[in-house]
Amino acid sequence: MSSTLTADSSADPGAAAAAVASPPLQRRRDRLSTRIVTTTLLALITVAAMIGWTLWLSWNLEGAAAAINDTGSLRMRANGIGVALLQGEASTPQARQGRDDVEATLARLERGVPARPLFLPSDSQIQQQFHRVVQLWQQQMQPDLARALAGQGGGAYLASLPGFVAEADRLVRLIEADNTRKTSLLRLSQAALLLLASCGTLTMIYLLYLWILAPVQQLQGGLQRMSQRQFDVRLPVESRDEFGELAVGFNRMADELSGLYLGLEARVAEKTRQLATQNRELEALFGMAEFLNQSMDIEALCRGFLARVQRQFGAEGGSIRVIDPEGDKLHLVVSTGLDDGLTEREHCMPVDACLCGRATQQGVVVIRDFRQMPRAPSVEFPCQKSGFASLAVFRIVMANEVLGSFSLHFRTTRDVTPSEAQMLETLGQQLGVALDNRRLGAKARQLAVAQERQLLAQGLHDSIAQGLNFLNLQVQMLDGAARDGRLDEISEIVPLLRTGVEESYQDVRELLSNFRSRLEQGELADGLRDTVERFRRQTGLSVALDIDGDGAPLPPEQQLQVLFILQEALSNIRKHAQAHTVRVRVVNGRDFELSIRDDGQGYDPLEVAQRDESHVGMTIMHERARRIRAHLTLISQPQQGCEVHLLLPAHARQTA
Template sequence: MSHSDITHSPLRNSIVQHTTLAFILVIGVTLCSMLGGMYMADSIQGDAEALNKAGSLRMQSYRLALLALENEEQLLQEHIAKFEQTLLDYSLARAIGNDPASTLHRLYGKAVERWHDSMLPLLQNQPRQIRAFRAEVPVFVDELDQFVHALQVKSEGKLAVIRGLQIGTLLFTVLMAFFVLLGVYSNLITPLRELTRLAQQIGRGDFRSKAYYEARNELGLLARAFNKMSDELADLYDHLERKVDEKTAQLQRSNNSLELLFNSARSLYRSSADPIPELASLLLPVQRSLGSGPVSLCLNHASQKTCFSAHTAVSAERQPPHYCRLPDCEQCPVHAGDGKLAGGTELINFALRSGNSELGTLRVEQPQGVALEPWQEQLLSAVAELFAASLGLSQLGQQQARLALMEERAVIARELHDSLAQALSYQKLQLSRYKKQIASGHPKTELDATLAEIQDGLNAAYR
């Protein structure tokens, strides 16, 4: 999944939206319940007063019957006026309501009608019909009882509605709370545990772990983003590990190459006047450091372009390689062809040069078509330069030795020339002296002494 797929994925089950909707529903239902309860409570406010008024009508009807017997006109009229005021009170009309078809409205109308049509005339007409009024009182009280009962039932119904609203609101709130908790557990706690587990795995370096949570919500989007990040971190970590391994291998190869060059330079520095055996002994370490095919060394005459010695790393006796046909160098694959050998390999050459002199070649066998790596070429070039320097220094030393010998011989010749010339000149003078002694007639003893000196001088010059 690409980055755009993650960021533009639709959130069909948004946690924020669902939570907001749940709170809106709970608040809305609670508000409706409160408003309904307030309305019903407001409608009940006059019911208690209406019940009291209706109950007082029963007592007042009995009092009117008693006052009619006592024949107290003024007090009777006052109670009749009070009775009618109570019967027509606003609290009763409010409790009854405006529905003419309701039971309360029918019972109240029946009671009012009985009062005006049957009971009030019995008290106002002369003579008063007290017996008939007293007979009507129980019937009127019974009708009032029915009205009070109906009024009480209506008031209790309103209370039941309020109680139902409260219970329904409570049940709805509890049910919504249950669903919210269930949603929180499935859509919040569970994915958070997965994301926490994934974060801990990433913290321990395990970038291949996944968050196993799929949902079209914010945490599902976060889980997909975490999985994408984990994959990218795993790829990056693997890439870095490969880079580190490559750099480590390069450093190891560089260290091995430096160690090989150092050991080779030290060996060649400590070698005798003839460096060729030491060069041949270094071919096997070079081959091991390269990790390639056999490495061989072919050296030229100083004055000719033909080989005079060849060595290979695979031969313990330092014999020429298998393709070499010494002394017939014209048959060498390097000279006769393009360096390809019969076994499917080819020779790669590195020239050994010292100034303008071609000292030979350092060769390595590789499969045909497989080139050497850059570091292998650099190492072989460095080894070839080191071998060429060693051979050049050896030749230079030999030349210097020859020059020193020639100078020493010239000095000896000059010294011999000077000393012999002096001895011969002295003997020439001695010979002249001997002739004069003979001519002068010197005694034989003097002549023999002079002749002995001449002989001694000649012997010394000869020595």
């Protein structure tokens, strides 16, 4: 591609069209990436083949060098055997060792050792000479050596030794000659590889300049002239690769810039105005979201929401209305800028009685000018009577549920743009989420109060109600005994009454203590110690408290439920166990465990399970355990005490 530029505004549109309309196969073939990848792969394959060839030659040279070393050792070992035979029987072990070494060397040369590497060259002359050496050793030298080792004299071995050495020496020279040829070939290959690398590098530099650098310089020159506002510059389209497509795109961009430059300032001003509007809308949305997330009651929430929306859109009046649970009435929550008569009349009205209710059923209602609405001459809207000229009503939505509507009243003619309508709908959704969150929070608090009242009722039923029932029976018996003058029976009933009154008093104190308990983070240990100490003072029993573990503290809600379970368990021990000692153990690790064990009379779990009504104290403990997702287990046998075990697993623990 040429690096020249042209200032002709009609620069070769036919070439650009031909480049765009070229067939897909042709485009793929002409793509710069295809040429670069193909050239690189060819160069890589050639270089890899040359390097592989030189590595193969060097590996052969290394194996042949090891073979030369081992073949040369044959001469030394054969001569060593001859020397040992000349020294007589004393050197027979050396002769046998030399024989074994020669045979091991021949076997190694025959099979090769790729790991060293060691192997004979594949030349036929070398292979024939090696087989001649092996044959000479096996057919002549080895039998002569065997007879010499058997005591028949070593003359035959010594006579054939020079011939064996000469053949081994000839094998060594043949291998050396082969290595010399391969060394020359290796050097020639390395020189060729060097030449190929140099030529390939120069070729790649030239191709990269031709394919990439020259087009980039041409494109850079066009961009520089474009930056100087020379919008008549065009690039010649001389190829069908990526740079050809860039040239086509550059020319198209130049055409568009030259057409848009005159109206650029107006467009920039318009975009700036749009961005400013969007920024204001985003600020309003974020500010409203921050306000709605604050803690306040529903009326203050609605009043603050309405004040911000009126200020944002310049409305002189506004109102927020919610639909009652039955869905047929619309209740006014807050209003500003509306006269007292209007708010009094529309404090509670049917959903379909006015435009504010109609918006909850049909969607957005926007009235630009009341005077232009088609209606009967005698019909006049209450907003119009109050002096308002325009109205905009939007729904308050939570998910797919319509909670109500909010309205903006304008005293002058006011139109609502689509962007403003979208923003107001978004604000209605934010208000719907905030109202729904307040309602859910109120329901959650009501549910918590109801649960605590239920537990309180169960506690009263299990303790005070039963105690009062017992006292009522004793009073009736006392009344009958007093009428009949049975003083001995009266003397028996009075201590029972005193005991019943004292137990009821203790039950009341325990209940008051339970429902006044409040814990903050990290105060569980102190609460456990206070509860155990109070139980010890009330009963005089021996109570041991062990607290182990260095786990994370429980949150206040879970701490409080654990403390309630301990109090209920100790209360049951006081009332029913007839125990002498009590042991309370707390282990706070990954899991949280609470164990309360006594040595009292215990109970039969099967007998308790067959009762028509379960023990209320046990039910309360189970409910409190379920509330914090813990597992409560009661273990007991008659006359063997009882154990209450609470396990709060790690996955159920809340972060304090």
